[in-house]
Structure formats: structure tokens, C-alpha cells
Amino acid sequence: xxxxxxxxxxxxxxxITEHEGLALFLASFVGNLGLPxxxxxxxMLAGALxxxxxxxxxxxxxxxxxxxxxxxxxxxxxxxxxxxxxLSALCRMALNPDACMEQAVYRFHRYPTAMVFxxxxxxxxxxxxxxVAGMVSMPLYRFVLLSLLGSLLWAAAGVGLGVAFxxxxxxxxxxxxxxxxxxxxxxxxxxxxWRAAYRFHLxxxxxxxxLSPKELHEKMVKGEDVLVLDLRIDRAFESSAEMVxxxxxxxxxxxxKRAHELPAGRELVFYCx
Numbered sequence: 416x417x418x419x420x421x422x423x424x425x426x427x428x429x430x431i432t433e434h435e436g437l438a439l440f441l442a443s444f445v446g447n448l449g450l451p452x453x454x455x456x457x458x459m460l461a462g463a464l465x466x467x468x469x470x471x472x473x474x475x476x477x478x479x480x481x482x483x484x485x486x487x488x489x490x491x492x493x494x495x496x497x498x499x500x501x502l503s504a505l506c507r508m509a510l511n512p513d514a515c516m517e518q519a520v521y522r523f524h525r526y527p528t529a530m531v532f533x534x535x536x537x538x539x540x541x542x543x544x545x546x547v548a549g550m551v552s553m554p555l556y557r558f559v560l561l562s563l564l565g566s567l568l569w570a571a572a573g574v575g576l577g578v579a580f581x582x583x584x585x586x587x588x589x590x591x592x593x594x595x596x597x598x599x600x601x602x603x604x605x606x607x608x609w610r611a612a613y614r615f616h617l618x619x620x621x622x623x624x625x626l627s628p629k630e631l632h633e634k635m636v637k638g639e640d641v642l643v644l645d646l647r648i649d650r651a652f653e654s655s656a657e658m659v660x661x662x663x664x665x666x667x668x669x670x671x672k673r674a675h676e677l678p679a680g681r682e683l684v685f686y687c688x
Contacts (some may be wrong), residue, residue, distance in 0.1 A: 423502050424564055427633075430470045431457070431460065431461055431464060431469075431470060432464060432470055432592030433472050434479075435470050435471065435475070435478070436471075436474040436475065436477060436478030437478065438478070439457070439458070439475050439479040439543070439570075440478040440479065440481050440482035440485075441480035441482060442454050442457040442458075442479070442482065443458075443478070443479040443480070443481075443483045443566075444482035444483070444485050444486045445456075445482075445486075445487070446486075447482065447483045447486035447487065447542070448486045448489065448540040449492075449505075449541075454479070454483075454486070454573075455573045456572060458475070458479055458571075458573025458576075458577060459480075459573055459574070459577035459580070460577060461475040461573075461574055461575040461577060462475065462573065462574035462575060462576060462577020462578040462579075463578070464577075465574065465578060465579070465620035466578060471581030472520070472574060472578070473569075475574050476567065476570045476571050476574050479566070479569075479572075479574070480563065480566040480567040480569070480570040482677050483535060483541075483562075483566035483569060483570065484559065484562050484563045484566045484606075486545075487534070487541075487544075487545040487562040487566070488545070488558075488559060488562070489545075490542060490545035490549070491545040491546065491548055491549040491558055491562075492548055492549060492556070493549065494545060494546025494547060494548065494550045495549030495550065495552070496549075498550050499550065499644065500540075501546045501550075502515070502519060502520075502543070502546055502547060502550065505542060505543055518667075519543050519544075520547055520550075520551070523544065523548065523551065524551070525546045527548070527553060528561060530544050530546075530547075530548075530559040531544055531553075531558060531562055531565065532561045532562075532564060532565040534562075534565060535565055535566060535568075535569035536565075536569060545558075545562070550571060570680070585651065588684060589631050608672055619666060625656075626684055631643070631659075631684060634682075635660075635661070637688060639682065640680075640681050640682060641681070641682050641683075641684055642661075642663065642676075642677070642678065642681045642682070642683050642684070643659045643661060643662035643663070643684045643686055644662065644663055644665050644684065644685050644686065645658060645659065645662045645663065645664045645665065645686050646665055646666075646667055646670065646685055646686060646687040647686065647687055648667060651662070652671065653688045662686065667687075
């Protein structure tokens, strides 16, 4: 009975059993590059297989950790080479790409060690943190060490869960892996629909009339009580030699923390890129 229920994953289990550490390395590497490969469930399956001696526990953890670290080093070097261009491309799926970029850099500067070490455990950060580390020139040796230690913990957790729940994983493995494709497709569709609906809601709820530079100048000449908030991303702000007279600089990443400081009785003009 168990044999019939596990036929759906026998082909995959066979690959892991035959290639062991190399198979785990490739699954972890591709998954941590950001491609739709369920790396963590693969680690759990490897843990379940280790119960029967079909794969070595240390080799599974080592291969997965090496693959995750290699992917992180790839993103690190890409971030060091292309800088904000890489981060901008990764943030395009966010609701607010500019804020995504600024928040990634802001959080990394606050918690660099923790961000690199726990990147594999925090959804959405495993591909964001490494290029940020390269962009801000974190020493390579420090990044590799933290990434390797974090990857070892991540891999051990995945394989360890497979050992703990090995019987159930093998029993339901066929249904799990047959459903992964549909789960991934449905998840992407739901995310895109939610993103479009949320953007529509924001535009309808918070949209404000546009003001041309000439109209703003006329308001300021007339002495109207106008406060200009400079919300340009850091790259645009730092590359510009000019700033609107009297404007208040607010970084997009910290705007939500400064919103309560804004005067309620003044007309606000937001200047952004």
C-alpha cells in the first residue's frame, strides 16, 4: 500500500538517492537563486530517505548548505558588480519598488549580521539580502562565513524535519509533489491579482492631483502655506545638486515612521521620482 502511494515521488527520490549531495546542492542552488524550485520540501524528502540509509544525513545537509551559499555568493557578486540595478530588478514585483529598495538597504545597515545569517528563514529576503551586502561592500569573507553558517542551520532544519516526520512525508509525498506545480501557479495568480487590486485601491483612496513646477512656484511666491516633502530615492537624491527651497527630506524607507510628524494644517506636496 505504501509502495503504491509513493510511486509519484519514486523518480525524484531515485535522483536524490543516486546523486545524494550533488542533487541537494543543485536543488538548493536553483531554489536560492529565486527560481520556483521547492528547495525546503526537497530537504525534507532527503531527511525521510536518510531514515532508511538511502542517503547520508551529513551529506544531505552539506550539499544543501553548499548550494545555498553558492547562490548567495552569486547574488553578492552580482550586487557588487551591478549595484542598485540588481536590487531594482528584484524589487519590481513589490507594491512600491522604490520603498522596497530603500527599506532593504535601511534594514541591512541596522542588522547586517542578522540579515545575512537568517536570510534563508525569512520569506522574500534570501535573494534580496546578498546583493545588498555586495552593494554596500560587506567584506566577502564575513558574508561567506555568515551565509554558510545560516545555510547550514537552514539545511539542518529542513533535513531534520524530514527525519522527524519521515513516515508521513513518504506516505503523502506523491500528492505533495504533484500539487506543488498547482500551488505555485495558483499562488502567483493570486499574488498578481491581489497586487493589481491593491494598487487600484491605493490610487482610488489616496490619489492626489498633480501639481506642475510652475503651479508650485506660484503658490510659494504668493506665500501659501505649502510644505514640500522630498521623497526621492537615495540614488536620485544623491545624484542631484539641487533641492526645492524649503523642502523637507524624507526617505521612502522611513516615511511611515515620520508621517505622524507632518503638520495637519498645511498643504503637503510630495516630490518623488
